[in-house]
Structure formats: structure tokens, C-alpha cells
Amino acid sequence: MSLRMPRVRRARLSLFTAGTASLALLATACGGGGGAGSSAAPKEFSYLSVTENTTVKTALTTLSKGACKSANDALPLKVETVPQASLDQKLQLLAGQDALPVQFAAGNAPALTQQLAKSGKVADLEKELKALGVLDQLEPAAVSTIKALYGGKVEVLPYEYNIEGIFYNKKLFQENGIAVPGTWDELVAGAAKLDAKNIQPFSASGQQGWPITRLVSTYLYRSLGPDALQKVADGKAKLTDPEYVKAAEEVAALGEKGYFGKGVGSIDYDTAMNQFLNGKAAMFYMGSWALANVSDAKQNKVGAENVGFMPFPAVAGGKGSIDQYPSNVGLGITLGAKSFDKKTGAWASCIADNYGSTALEDHGSISGFKVNTEVKDANEVTTQVRDTISTSKQNVLWFEALFSTKATTVSQTNAAGLVAGSMKPEQFMQTVQDALAAQ
Numbered sequence: 001m002s003l004r005m006p007r008v009r010r011a012r013l014s015l016f017t018a019g020t021a022s023l024a025l026l027a028t029a030c031g032g033g034g035g036a037g038s039s040a041a042p043k044e045f046s047y048l049s050v051t052e053n054t055t056v057k058t059a060l061t062t063l064s065k066g067a068c069k070s071a072n073d074a075l076p077l078k079v080e081t082v083p084q085a086s087l088d089q090k091l092q093l094l095a096g097q098d099a100l101p102v103q104f105a106a107g108n109a110p111a112l113t114q115q116l117a118k119s120g121k122v123a124d125l126e127k128e129l130k131a132l133g134v135l136d137q138l139e140p141a142a143v144s145t146i147k148a149l150y151g152g153k154v155e156v157l158p159y160e161y162n163i164e165g166i167f168y169n170k171k172l173f174q175e176n177g178i179a180v181p182g183t184w185d186e187l188v189a190g191a192a193k194l195d196a197k198n199i200q201p202f203s204a205s206g207q208q209g210w211p212i213t214r215l216v217s218t219y220l221y222r223s224l225g226p227d228a229l230q231k232v233a234d235g236k237a238k239l240t241d242p243e244y245v246k247a248a249e250e251v252a253a254l255g256e257k258g259y260f261g262k263g264v265g266s267i268d269y270d271t272a273m274n275q276f277l278n279g280k281a282a283m284f285y286m287g288s289w290a291l292a293n294v295s296d297a298k299q300n301k302v303g304a305e306n307v308g309f310m311p312f313p314a315v316a317g318g319k320g321s322i323d324q325y326p327s328n329v330g331l332g333i334t335l336g337a338k339s340f341d342k343k344t345g346a347w348a349s350c351i352a353d354n355y356g357s358t359a360l361e362d363h364g365s366i367s368g369f370k371v372n373t374e375v376k377d378a379n380e381v382t383t384q385v386r387d388t389i390s391t392s393k394q395n396v397l398w399f400e401a402l403f404s405t406k407a408t409t410v411s412q413t414n415a416a417g418l419v420a421g422s423m424k425p426e427q428f429m430q431t432v433q434d435a436l437a438a439q
Contacts (some may be wrong), residue, residue, distance in 0.1 A: 042339045045075045045347050046101035048094075050084040052269060053105075053331060055292050056159045057081070059359045060351075067358070068350035075102075075343040084331070088112055088405065095121055102344055106156055106334040109400060109408045110149045113332050117155050123335045126154035132345055134352035141389070142368025145327050149401060158368020159355065160330030162287035163389055164214065164312075164398070167294070167381075171306045172199060172282045180308070182322070184219070184250070184315045191259045194282050202254065203281035204419075205272040206264040209412030210400070212251065212419055215285055217399035218312040218326055219247040225319035226396045232436070233402040239429040239436070248418060248425035255419025265416030277301060285312070288366055288385045289330060295364030295378040304379035309388070325388070327395035329368055407435035 049057055057079045064072040080101070082090050088108055094100045100121055106113040116122050129135040142158035150156065173180070173190075176197060181187040191201035204211045220228040224243060231237040237244065254260065261267075261281065273293055276284035279302045284290070293299050294307050311322040335344065356369030364378035366386060377383040400408040411432045417423035423431075 041341055042075065042102045042344065044078040045072070045103065045344070046078045046080070048080050048082070048090070048101045048104040049333065050087055050105055050331060051081045052084050055289070055359065055363050055365050056333065059159075059355060059362060059365075062358055062362060063350065063354055067354040068347065071343070071346040071350045075347060084108065091116070095119065100336050102339045103333060103335050103347075106332040107405075108331070109403065109405050110332065111403070111405050111408075113155055113334065114151055116334075117150075117153070120337055122155055123337045123340045124153070125157065125335065128335075128340055128345065129154075129348065129352060132349045132352075134349050137352040137356075137370050137372075139368045139370060141327075141392075141395075142329055145368075145395060146329055148397065149329070150332075156329060156332035156334045157351070158329040159333050159359075160287075160289050161327070161366055161368035161389070162289050162330060163325040163327050163385065163392065163395070164218070164285070164287045165325065165388075166310050166312060167276065167284045167286055167290060168308050168310060169276070169279060169282045169302055169306060170308045171302065172279070173308075180310050181313050183313050184222070187313050188254070191254065191283075192257070195257065195259060200261045200275070200281040201259040201283055202261075203267075203272045203275040203284045204260050204264060205267050205269045206260070206416030206419065207266060207268045209415035210398070211269075211272065211285060212415040213399040213411050214326065215251045215254075216247045216418075217397075218285075219250055219315060220244065221324060221326070221396045222312060222315040222320040222322070223247060223318040226324050226394060228320075229397065229399065229402055239433040240426070245426050245429050248429050252418050252421070252425045252428075256421055260419055265420050274299070287326075287328065287330075288389070291378075291382050291385060292363045292365045294381060304381060307379075307381050309381055309384055311388075321394075323392060324394050324396050325392050326398050327392075328398065328401075403432075403436060406438065407432060410435040 047057065047060065060077060064077040087105055091104065091107055091112065095116060106116060106122065113122065126135065138158060139161060142161045143154060146154050146156060146158065172194070176193055178190045178193060181190050194201045206212060217229060223246070232239060255264065273290065275281045277293060277300045294304050311325065314322050335348065352369060353372060356367045356371040357373045357375055359365040359367045360371055361375045364382050366389065377386065400411050403411065414423055414428055414431055418425065418428045
């Protein structure tokens with residue numbers, strides 16, 4: 001998955017400097033195959049995404065055989081995937097070769113997407129969708145989130161629209177007399193109670209890192225208010241300030257007590273998901289993209305009826321509110337500027353009109369496209385999340401949302417050390433702050 005972060009928001013490689021150099025070195029290279037930078041009309045609706053995210057490519061495949069068959073006949077869908085950790089390097093190399101696909105996951109951090117847009121690689125989607133008459137098929141909340149992330153512009157499509165919170169095992173909570181916690185102290189007390197019964201309180205991917213750093217940022221939003229990280233971006237505060245280090249200390253304490261289980265640093269996203277869906281962990285901080293997994297009976301061995309969703313709890317004396325949900329549009333997926341022609345536009349129009357219904361009906365996945373047909377939610381927790389989204393008054397971003405690519409990588413590659421005890425909270429925050437200062 002930072003989105004996807006996440007969306008599917010996952011591990012990043014420390015490739016910003018090298019990738020940028022590659023971009024400069026290859027800027028004059030010529031690419032073939034009708035990519036986004038190529039002047040030739042595309043012959044395929046080529047789509048590059050990440051291996052970890054199966055929902056979007058599966059839904060697009062479904063559309064290519066159904067509602068979007070005419071668009072697919074004219075411009076056949078061709079899907080290529082790379083591991084998310086390799087995505088940024090792949091994009092930078094393709095961009096330098098002028099060979100980006102027609103549609104592509106636009107980078108693990110908004111900073112890379114904006115870099116591609118400034119170099120003319122990304123279509124002005126607000127302009128294009130408006131001309132096609134389908135801009136109104138994007139949910140206003142999703143458009144607002146996109147613009148908050150991408151400098152006031154619509155640079156990606158909302159294949160996902162997610163809020164983040166804590167999925168929990170209702171059965172384990174009930175069996176152990178734990179009420180849904182409203183405060184951080186209650187959450188920690190509940191975790192201690194579970195741990196005493198040899199039940200792992202939390203599942204998280206230390207290998208990807210972002211599921212841990214998002215605990216830090218959401219604690220900051222609850223304690224310091226919704227502008228906590230904007231202040232850091234604006235230079236009005238530093239991550240090394242005591243009140244910021246406090247958030248890292250609280251999350252590190254969960255790891256010190258063993259609440260993430262053993263070897264969290266080596267656990268990848270899928271393993272963490274499986275731990276929760278197999279009943280081996282009671283709680284799982286994640287975005288609502290996980291509803292697709294929760295709704296899949298083959299994956300979810302505890303049963304969707306036993307899964308609940310709760311907001312990140314309040315911090316005593318904090319300036320934030322539990323109804324301020326971290327939100328994102330998943331891993332940003334965009335369309336190339338030079339390959340956006342009539343045939344590409346036909347695909348974009350069909351996606352805008354039909355993707356929301358297809359994703360919800362087939363995958364239980366919530367997107368930022370309007371649902372134009374009546375679709376019955378797969379389960380109670382999906383209804384709960386959809387209702388939460390519709391009533392949410394104010395959304396916030398995530399830890400790395402306003403960071404450079406380099407700072408994002410530094411943050412997420414060191415997250416496991418924070419909860420494993422190999423990196424002190426103040427050291428973690430100093431390391432990330434140093435990366436921010438170097439951008």
C-alpha cells in the first residue's frame with residue numbers, strides 16, 4: 001500500500017538521488033512502444049502498476065471485457081507490474097527514455113508525481129476529464145484529497161479512496177472483555193490485556209515501514225492537531241521538537257512491550273494482513289483498501305462478520321479529534337500527457353463512469369469514483385466504513401505525505417528499528433528531520 005499507499009502503501013528504495021541522476025542522463029533518449037512521452041499514437045492501453053495491488057488491474061480487466069469492451073477493442077489493455085519497492089526507479093528510467101506507459105502508478109510519494117508532471121509527462125486530468133464530460137464522476141472528497149497532495153492539481157485518478165483506522169477482531173475483543181477504546185490509554189490497556197492472554201495485540205509490516213510510521217503521524221494529529229505535519233513542512237516545527245518525539249516514543253513503547261509480535265522488521269505487507277485475517281493478531285492499523293481482503297472469504301478466516309473498524313483513539317489533552325481520519329487515494333495512478341488521445345479518452349471516460357461500481361461490487365473496494373448502480377455492500381464493516389467516509393468532516397494526511405522521496409525512504413526504512421528497539425525515538429525523528437533538511 002501511502003497513500004498506497006495504500007493506498008497500498010509499501011517499502012521504498014533509497015533511489016531518489018540515483019534515479020534523478022538517471023533521469024537527467026537519459027532525458028534525451030528516445031523510447032518506443034507509444035509510451036506516455038512518445039509522440040506516436042499508442043497501440044495499447046498499457047498500464048504499469050505494482051505487484052502488490054491486484055484490485056485495480058483485476059477491475060480494469062473486468063471492465064475491458066464488459067462495460068469498456070469498445071474502448072478495449074480500439075486500444076487493448078496490457079498490464080505490467082513491478083514490485084512496489086522498484087517502482088520509483090522504474091518510472092525514472094522510463095521517463096528518461098521517453099517511454100512511460102499510457103497509464104501508470106505515478107510514484108510512491110507525491111513528490112515524484114509532481115516531478116513527472118513538471119517535466120510534462122503527466123496529463124492535466126482535470127482539464128481532460130472536464131472536456132470529456134466526466135469530471136463530475138469523481139467524488140468531491142476524493143478531488144479535494146488529490147489536490148491537497150498534488151499542489152492543487154488533479155494529477156492522479158482515485159482508483160482508491162481510503163480512510164485509515166484500526167481494524168479489530170470483534171470476537172477476540174468480546175472474549176477478553178475489551179470495549180472499543182476511545183483513548184490511547186485505553187488502547188494500550190487493551191493491548192496489555194490481550195498480551196497477557198498470549199494474543200498478539202497488533203499486526204504490522206516492519207518491512208514496508210509505513211504501517212508503523214502512520215501510527216506516529218496519527219498520534220501527532222491527535223495530540224497536536226490536524227496541522228501538525230504541515231507545520232513541519234512549513235518549517236514552523238521540527239520532528240525533533242519534544243512534542244513530536246513523544247509520538248515516536250509512544251509507538252516505540254508498543255514494540256518494546258512486544259505488542260507487534262516477533263520479527264516485525266522482517267514481516268511484509270501480505271504476512272501482516274494474513275496474521276490479522278487468520279486471527280493471529282487482534283488489531284491491524286490499515287486503510288480501507290483492506291476491505292477487499294476482509295471481504296474475501298478465501299483470505300479472511302475469522303469471517304467478515306467478526307471484523308470491526310474504529311478510529312485511531314484520542315490522546316488525553318490533545319488538540320485533534322477522532323473524526324479527523326487520515327485519508328488518501330492509494331497509490332497514485334495517472335495518465336501520460338502525450339499519449340492522451342481520443343482512444344485513451346474513451347478508456348478514461350468509461351473508467352470514470354463504471355469503475356466505482358465495478359470495484360465495489362466485485363471487490364468490496366471503495367474508490368473515489370461515484371457508484372452509478374445500486375450495489376449491496378459485501379458486509380457490515382464495508383457499510384460502516386462507507387458511512388464513516390460520508391460523514392467525515394475533516395481529513396488529514398499521513399506521515400510522509402509532505403516529505404521528499406528521500407525523506408520518505410529514510411522514514412520507512414528505519415521504522416522497523418523504532419519498534420524493534422534498535423533505534424531510539426529521538427534518533428529516528430532526528431534521522432528523518434535531517435533528510436527533510438537535505439531536500
